[in-house]
Amino acid sequence: MSEKEKEIQKIFNDYMAEIIADGAENETLRVALKRAVNSYRGNLKKALELFPDSIDYKEKARKIKEYSIDHLEELIDQTKKAVERNHGVFHFAKDADEANEIIADIVGKPKKTIVKGKSLTTEETELRQYLQEKGHEVWETDLGEFLVQIRDGRPMHMLAPSVDLTREEAAELISKITGKDLPKDRIDTSVEAVREFLRDKFTKADTGISGANVIAAETGTLFIIENEGNIKVAASCPDKYVALVGVEKIVPTLEDAMHLVKTTWRFANYVVPSYVHMISGPSKTGDIEKTTTYGAHGPREFHMVLLDNGRLDVAKNDDFKELLYCMKCGACMYECPVFWVTAGHFGKKYPGGIGALWDAFVATGMEEAAPSVYSCAICGRCKTRCPLNIDTDKMIKKLRKILYKKGYTPAILKEMKDTFFKG
Amino acid sequence: MKVLVAGMSNLEHQGQQGVIDSITSLLKKMGVDYQIFTDEVKCWEATLNLGFEDISEKVSKEFKEKAEATGADLIISSFAAGVQKWRTELPNQYGLELGIPYIHVSQFIADEFKKSSPDLAPFPHKYFVQHGCTLGRKMKGFQAIRDVLSYVPEIEVLEEEHPTAELEKMDKAEFNTCPGSWLNFTQPELGDYIKENYVLSVLAPANPDYAGSTCANGHYGIVQGLEIAEIEDIKPLYFTELLDRIWR
Ligand code: SF4
Numbered sequence: 001m002s003e004k005e006k007e008i009q010k011i012f013n014d015y016m017a018e019i020i021a022d023g024a025e026n027e028t029l030r031v032a033l034k035r036a037v038n039s040y041r042g043n044l045k046k047a048l049e050l051f052p053d054s055i056d057y058k059e060k061a062r063k064i065k066e067y068s069i070d071h072l073e074e075l076i077d078q079t080k081k082a083v084e085r086n087h088g089v090f091h092f093a094k095d096a097d098e099a100n101e102i103i104a105d106i107v108g109k110p111k112k113t114i115v116k117g118k119s120l121t122t123e124e125t126e127l128r129q130y131l132q133e134k135g136h137e138v139w140e141t142d143l144g145e146f147l148v149q150i151r152d153g154r155p156m157h158m159l160a161p162s163v164d165l166t167r168e169e170a171a172e173l174i175s176k177i178t179g180k181d182l183p184k185d186r187i188d189t190s191v192e193a194v195r196e197f198l199r200d201k202f203t204k205a206d207t208g209i210s211g212a213n214v215i216a217a218e219t220g221t222l223f224i225i226e227n228e229g230n231i232k233v234a235a236s237c238p239d240k241y242v243a244l245v246g247v248e249k250i251v252p253t254l255e256d257a258m259h260l261v262k263t264t265w266r267f268a269n270y271v272v273p274s275y276v277h278m279i280s281g282p283s284k285t286g287d288i289e290k291t292t293t294y295g296a297h298g299p300r301e302f303h304m305v306l307l308d309n310g311r312l313d314v315a316k317n318d319d320f321k322e323l324l325y326c327m328k329c330g331a332c333m334y335e336c337p338v339f340w341v342t343a344g345h346f347g348k349k350y351p352g353g354i355g356a357l358w359d360a361f362v363a364t365g366m367e368e369a370a371p372s373v374y375s376c377a378i379c380g381r382c383k384t385r386c387p388l389n390i391d392t393d394k395m396i397k398k399l400r401k402i403l404y405k406k407g408y409t410p411a412i413l414k415e416m417k418d419t420f421f422k423g
Numbered sequence: 424m425k426v427l428v429a430g431m432s433n434l435e436h437q438g439q440q441g442v443i444d445s446i447t448s449l450l451k452k453m454g455v456d457y458q459i460f461t462d463e464v465k466c467w468e469a470t471l472n473l474g475f476e477d478i479s480e481k482v483s484k485e486f487k488e489k490a491e492a493t494g495a496d497l498i499i500s501s502f503a504a505g506v507q508k509w510r511t512e513l514p515n516q517y518g519l520e521l522g523i524p525y526i527h528v529s530q531f532i533a534d535e536f537k538k539s540s541p542d543l544a545p546f547p548h549k550y551f552v553q554h555g556c557t558l559g560r561k562m563k564g565f566q567a568i569r570d571v572l573s574y575v576p577e578i579e580v581l582e583e584e585h586p587t588a589e590l591e592k593m594d595k596a597e598f599n600t601c602p603g604s605w606l607n608f609t610q611p612e613l614g615d616y617i618k619e620n621y622v623l624s625v626l627a628p629a630n631p632d633y634a635g636s637t638c639a640n641g642h643y644g645i646v647q648g649l650e651i652a653e654i655e656d657i658k659p660l661y662f663t664e665l666l667d668r669i670w671r
Contacts (some may be wrong), residue, residue, distance in 0.1 A: 030619055041586045054590055156618040337601045341620040378472060379556040379601035384593070400474030409473075417475050
């Protein structure tokens with residue numbers, strides 16, 4: 001084995017060790033996932049019974065994404081103009097490091113308190129860790145993400161980052177950080193304890209940070225779906241609000257954005273989410289002499305940081321641009337047999353089969369993504385579930401060709417090739 | 424009509440002798456003029472799935488040349504991947520067309536039964552069918568196996584249920600779970616957990632007496648999964664084995 005091959009094999013071995021230790025040998029984790037899958041299916045059923053027309057959303061949603069990804073640069077330009085028109089500050093980050101630096105500059109010095117909403121894009125850039133290293137106090141305020149933070153873990157699912165925890169484990173973790181002795185069999189007391197704990201952080205925070213589900217280019221409006229209300233507070237209380245959003249989230253119009261928002265929440269298994277925020281700029285008032293004055297009750301500063309990190313190249317690649325259609329609704333993961341078997345350890349920063357593609361092209365690079373790419377069973381159930389009909393397994397097969405050429409194929413498959421296919 | 428039976432070397436490699444024997448036995452009983460494709464490259468379809476581009480065109484061409492040289496009028500296989508590769512991937516990617524129609528064995532039997540109804544003994548058992556992902560979900564080949572099993576007296580056919588399939592105007596088989604044989608093969612360390620993913624989550628709750636997949640690869644997953652889960656009450660039985668057993 002050459003040094004390079006040894007390196008590749010080590011990535012695979014580490015991945016296997018992670019799956020086996022943290023995932024497959026962990027009985028409670030599988031119990032938690034099973035419960036989550038059943039809840040997802042039940043909730044989706046309820047939502048589809050109430051709103052059967054949801055099935056018809058899908059086709060239009062796909063068309064909107066197809067158009068948007070084909071016109072991405074134009075839409076970025078339009079978004080920039082709109083944000084500036086709205087007295088917001090527009091930033092463009094070509095990669096993760098640049099995004100983190102931009103946000104650290106906005107946050108300022110010395111030590112600040114920052115409250116964050118759940119966002120896969122900030123996971124991609126490892127923003128929390130970056131800001132913590134700069135000495136800031138950063139709090140994840142989504143309950144699932146808060147649990148990820150306090151156990152120093154990684155999000156297991158796009159929308160439900162702690163889908164792998166049972167109520168008992170969650171109560172134990174929350175008891176530890178809040179100093180309360182919470183009953184293990186109850187969820188409501190755990191939720192209440194986190195609510196109390198984070199209240200104080202929200203009121204003290206200097207900056208609120210979140211991602212967004214969709215951006216409407218015509219008005220520069222962010223659309224954010226949530227249930228807990230944490231983003232509502234994080235985007236309203238602090239003086240500064242920053243949204244870090246991948247460029248692929250932009251669509252042309254408010255109407256398009258709302259259509260995608262509706263499709264996302266429905267297939268994320270909500271009848272209706274508690275909140276959908278539309279944020280277009282800093283807080284303002286025109287109540288005195290109809291003269292617009294910025295900085296009323298909400299944030300005085302509004303920053304939109306658009307992240308490229310490889311997305312613009314993917315948008316130009318006909319073989320893979322479909323991966324940018326993903327709305328991160330997380331639906332496919334509940335139907336993915338590999339996600340179950342690996343107990344959530346499928347994908348590095350972005351989970352699932354679609355996540356393996358995101359990792360390869362955007363978040364981690366091909367070498368790190370290879371074990372997940374080869375784990376995919378290419379069974380195609382994710383495509384059936386995906387509201388945008390994204391053909392993940394087709395892209396996985398194409399990506400394997402690239403990985404093979406680059407020498408990122410695991411030893412077991414190389415052996416298979418050398419012995420099996422000789423005929 | 425001369426029928427070439429593909430996929431047998433792969434079945435042999437997997438140790439699925441029962442499936443091999445039942446296919447040949449059935450073909451004999453049905454009076455089909457057949458030939459086993461003996462010098463086919465084992466599992467050649469997988470080269471396309473794995474991205475081994477340097478050899479996938481070569482082994483596919485080899486398959487084509489050897490198959491056409493047999494003078495067969497039809498190719499059948501218990502694996503769905505080959506059928507799909509020749510239907511879409513190979514013509515699209517390499518411009519390769521197979522000169523002989525290539526269908527799944529379930530389709531072949533369904534077509535033959537339509538021409539002449541079989542005489543089958545009653546099979547008063549619950550039989551669980553897993554619709555293989557390629558044949559089912561990707562090629563929408565759900566009906567052939569349902570047609571074939573409809574000729575079996577007293578059988579109770581069970582399928583995986585899905586709570587939203589009907590609401591989504593889809594066949595419930597669109598959502599059939601993969602029994603995980605692929606994962607078990609590429610990451611054998613996870614073998615133990617195939618039982619969780621498929622056997623204990625999908626198969627056992629349906630409480631069948633027998634279970635089989637339409638695809639021989641999926642069936643291999645079921646065989647492995649039941650073995651790992653140490654479940655003896657559910658017996659793996661490929662549908663050709665079932666038919667062969669009750670043929671009169
Ligand atoms: S691939 Fe489809 S189902 Fe999966 S998260 Fe993305 S949009 Fe949702």
